[in-house]
Amino acid sequence: MTSGFPDLWDTRSFGRSLDAAFNAVVANWGPTLEMIFMPLLRLLTGLERGLQFLPWWVVVGMFCAFTYAVSRQWRPVIAVAALLVTLGLLGVWNDAMATIALMLAATLISVALGMPTGIAMSRSDRVRRAMLPVLDIMQTMPIFVYLIPFVMLFGPGKIPALLATIVFAIPPVIRLTDLGIRQVDAEILEASRSFGASSRQQLWTVQVPLAMPTIMAGINQTTMMALSMVVIASMIGAGGLGYQVLQGIQRLEVSRGLIAGLGIVVLAITFDRIAQSYGRRVQANLHREKA
Amino acid sequence: MMVGPVKIRVEGVSKVFGREPKAALAKVRDGMDKAQLLEGTGHVLGLYEITLNIRAGEIFVIMGLSGCGKSTLIRHFNRLIEPTDGRILFDGEDILTYDTARLQAFRRRKVAMVFQRFALLPHKTVIENVAYGLTLDGVERASAMARAADQIALVGLAGFEDSYPAQLSGGMQQRVGLARALATDADVLLMDEAFSALDPLIRHDMQLQLKDLQGRLGKTIVFITHDLDEALLLGDHIAILKDGTLRQSGTGADILAHPADEYVARFVRDVNRGRILLCGAFAEAGLIPAADAPVIPAETTLEAAFAIFAGGAPAVAIRGRDGTITGGLTPRRVMEALARE
Numbered sequence A: 001m002t003s004g005f006p007d008l009w010d011t012r013s014f015g016r017s018l019d020a021a022f023n024a025v026v027a028n029w030g031p032t033l034e035m036i037f038m039p040l041l042r043l044l045t046g047l048e049r050g051l052q053f054l055p056w057w058v059v060v061g062m063f064c065a066f067t068y069a070v071s072r073q074w075r076p077v078i079a080v081a082a083l084l085v086t087l088g089l090l091g092v093w094n095d096a097m098a099t100i101a102l103m104l105a106a107t108l109i110s111v112a113l114g115m116p117t118g119i120a121m122s123r124s125d126r127v128r129r130a131m132l133p134v135l136d137i138m139q140t141m142p143i144f145v146y147l148i149p150f151v152m153l154f155g156p157g158k159i160p161a162l163l164a165t166i167v168f169a170i171p172p173v174i175r176l177t178d179l180g181i182r183q184v185d186a187e188i189l190e191a192s193r194s195f196g197a198s199s200r201q202q203l204w205t206v207q208v209p210l211a212m213p214t215i216m217a218g219i220n221q222t223t224m225m226a227l228s229m230v231v232i233a234s235m236i237g238a239g240g241l242g243y244q245v246l247q248g249i250q251r252l253e254v255s256r257g258l259i260a261g262l263g264i265v266v267l268a269i270t271f272d273r274i275a276q277s278y279g280r281r282v283q284a285n286l287h288r289e290k291a
Numbered sequence B: 001m002m003v004g005p006v007k008i009r010v011e012g013v014s015k016v017f018g019r020e021p022k023a024a025l026a027k028v029r030d031g032m033d034k035a036q037l038l039e040g041t042g043h044v045l046g047l048y049e050i051t052l053n054i055r056a057g058e059i060f061v062i063m064g065l066s067g068c069g070k071s072t073l074i075r076h077f078n079r080l081i082e083p084t085d086g087r088i089l090f091d092g093e094d095i096l097t098y099d100t101a102r103l104q105a106f107r108r109r110k111v112a113m114v115f116q117r118f119a120l121l122p123h124k125t126v127i128e129n130v131a132y133g134l135t136l137d138g139v140e141r142a143s144a145m146a147r148a149a150d151q152i153a154l155v156g157l158a159g160f161e162d163s164y165p166a167q168l169s170g171g172m173q174q175r176v177g178l179a180r181a182l183a184t185d186a187d188v189l190l191m192d193e194a195f196s197a198l199d200p201l202i203r204h205d206m207q208l209q210l211k212d213l214q215g216r217l218g219k220t221i222v223f224i225t226h227d228l229d230e231a232l233l234l235g236d237h238i239a240i241l242k243d244g245t246l247r248q249s250g251t252g253a254d255i256l257a258h259p260a261d262e263y264v265a266r267f268v269r270d271v272n273r274g275r276i277l278l279c280g281a282f283a284e285a286g287l288i289p290a291a292d293a294p295v296i297p298a299e300t301t302l303e304a305a306f307a308i309f310a311g312g313a314p315a316v317a318i319r320g321r322d323g324t325i326t327g328g329l330t331p332r333r334v335m336e337a338l339a340r341e
Helices: A011-036 A040-052 A056-071 A073-090 A091-122 A125-140 A144-156 A158-182 A185-193 A199-228 A230-234 A241-250 A255-286 B021-029 B032-040 B070-074 B100-109 B126-130 B132-136 B139-156 B170-183 B200-217 B229-235 B250-257 B262-268 B302-310 B331-339
Strands: B008-019 B044-055 B057-064 B083-090 B112-115 B188-192 B220-225 B237-242 B245-250 B295-297 B315-318 B323-329
Touching: A011 A091, A011 A144, A040 A158, A056 A073, A056 A185, A056 A255, A073 A091, A073 A255, A091 A125, A091 A230, A091 A255, A125 A158, A125 B229, A144 A158, A144 B044, A144 B323, A158 A199, A158 A230, A158 B032, A158 B044, A185 A199, A185 B112, A199 A255, A199 B132, A199 B331, A230 A241, B008 B021, B008 B220, B021 B032, B032 B044, B032 B170, B032 B302, B032 B331, B044 B057, B044 B070, B044 B237, B057 B070, B057 B200, B070 B188, B070 B220, B112 B170, B126 B132, B126 B139, B126 B170, B132 B139, B132 B170, B139 B170, B170 B188, B170 B200, B200 B220, B200 B302, B220 B229, B220 B250, B220 B262, B229 B250, B237 B250, B237 B262, B245 B250, B245 B262, B250 B262, B295 B302, B302 B315, B302 B331
Parallel strands: B057 B220, B057 B237, B112 B188, B188 B220, B295 B315
Antiparallel strands: B008 B044, B008 B083, B237 B245, B315 B323
16 A cells, blocks of 8 residues: 555554553553542542432522522522423433533542642743643544543543543633633732732732632633533443433434433533623622722 | 931842843943943843932932833832842841842831732722731731721721722722731831822822821831922932933932933923922022011922012021021022022
8 A cells, every 4th residue: 555655664563562551551550540540430429329319409409509609699599490490300300410420520620630730830831831732632632532541441431431521621720720820910919029928828819819700711611511521421431411312312312312412501501600600700809890 | 307317228239131131231331321232132221320328217209200210129129129230228138138038028027019000909808908918927817907997097098998999999099008008017118109090189189198197107118200299299308210320319409409410400490499499598698688577497498488578578587497597588589599490
């Protein structure tokens, strides 16, 4: 077979050695890695069981209370309650709870890892230069490329689904934490330095609070991206609404796919409402109109 | 004015911005000027060989037009900017030798700064802003709040403790900025064009309030401005900067009466001299006014003498600080003083 480009080096044997190396990792480290990620699995299954075990009205109440706590307004609370009841009416309550659990776990872990990473990027141009291409690759690499290795490492199940979701969803929170902190008004930062703030004090009293609206926009995007992963994640055992969509496709049941798909849309709107109402309140605090 | 000991001494401070400031500064010492330096090496000469003494308890005004280096200079006093060369002594101690911890303690307790565009923390209330320096210093919350409340009352903002900065007018925000600087009980206030962003009337109120506060609290205030009238109103001493070099420093009356060079002379030309120049400087020692002539102290401004001349007196007697009559002043002499180009 002719090829357009000369064979300058042996890509085939390179590929083979890469595969061999990865197989060795799977064989030798698979169980260890599984142990390491056990707490993640516990978090995820705990959330899922908890949400499915509680009566629906308790779950709705919890979400409403949380929405009110972050927004201090009744309109988003009513919207969230209506949206969640819609999920129940669509008959996908348990699947929706499984999906929410995956999303929440992925978002929590993304924020827990992403915010410190973003902060580190904002404080060092060198870290930023190193991280930006990594983030670009994470966002452009087709998901299936890293889905397969995750499955090989952990076997089909919730852990690879969760990890793949995190890899896919974490870039926005990292990028926007970095951006938000870099955009903080230099004069306010200078004022804080002039009063003797240490760099840690500058971070927590000025940079993070003033970057919060931007960071929240990043968390919102991360949530949405996690949600958009649920169908793909269900292919490797995540369950939930995504699995229903998958089954709908496999069995050619348009109704099943459509209803589960609607459920995903409703979830997306719910989380977007909560995040936006919080964002508005933070913004309002920063730029209050004259009383 | 009370003349205190030297509080801040600036000794041969130079600042060059760029990649290799030391080498660039050496070129300036060899005779390169600011424009050539920028052209040839891409370095910006910010300050060159500034030497100043700022005394305890005075308002020291550093003035000049934008780009003259005044904001750069004031940031050397709390090391927000590090000099390329020179020494900065605060109460006789070289602050450039301080390590990070020492510098932070110095900034928390010894100097406080007020900014042109207020630079308040928008997410904190007025009282939290005022208490900011204290909380950074680890002062216990209740006592920090109590001290902050006192300062808020002092600047006339009682009742606004729980407002957010954006709810206040510019003048009120700058009062918060002032209260925040006063709250740490620092000896020295650095005010970087603190009133430049305010409306003229509010600005004048703030100037008077600052003079009043300084009279009561005896702070040392370094005040930056581009406004000569503000400099003359506030400053016990004034330093005039141009292109990063110190052109002249002295009292306002000194500078008006004896401008050091053409630039300073042009700068002060349009000032209302009558409000600044003092009668004592123009009294004629040879002129002995009539025994019934009005007597005025030497530190009266020329403008204040107008009213007496308007009453028809042909001459007034000038009384020196020690109480003796040092000479006489005629309307003609006053006219000459005011007319001088």
